Amino acid sequence: MTTNTHAAPWTLTRYIADLFSPPTKRDKDFAVIMSGRESAARALFSEQVNGSKLDMLEYDNSPLLRGGWLAEADRRIAGGVKVELSELLILRHWGYTPAEWVALPNEVRAAKRDGYYEAKGLGA
Incomplete structure (x- = not known):
């Protein structure tokens, strides 16, 4: 019987031994608190x-x-105050703090977003 030279050199016993072998030193050091x-x-x-x-x-x-x-x-x-990272550039462009930005009505924030994208040349 001939086998390919590039075939994986594994057997069922080797596979099971790898499954239940204790972790290596690298595996133990990988866990970081x-x-x-x-x-x-x-x-x-x-x-x-x-x-x-x-x-x-x-x-x-x-x-x-x-x-x-x-x-x-x-x-x-x-x-x-939680502000999305994508909105952080927009509120800094208009000079708002995160607390002021969150306090704005949704319509105003949407208009400010559109204005920012138009100012950057990304408008529709």
Whole structure:
């Protein structure tokens, strides 16, 4: 009987042994305990990049990205006012604080969004 040279060298006993083998040192070190502040920052970043695994890997390895998103998490936690990240540029363009932006009626916010996009050349 001949086999392909590129065939996977596994057997049922090897597969079962891999399933029930104890975790390696790398697997044990991979578990990281984060503070609430750090997990909030990571969740905000994940929300911004739609959970992209490549972007999350970059976030985990970049102190600069983590620091920026920690500041954003601190701002949101301290302020108590939640503003979508997509609206943050718009309200800063018009000179509003997050609390003032949330207090505006929906119609006014919609008009301000349209005005911002037109000012940036993105209008219809």
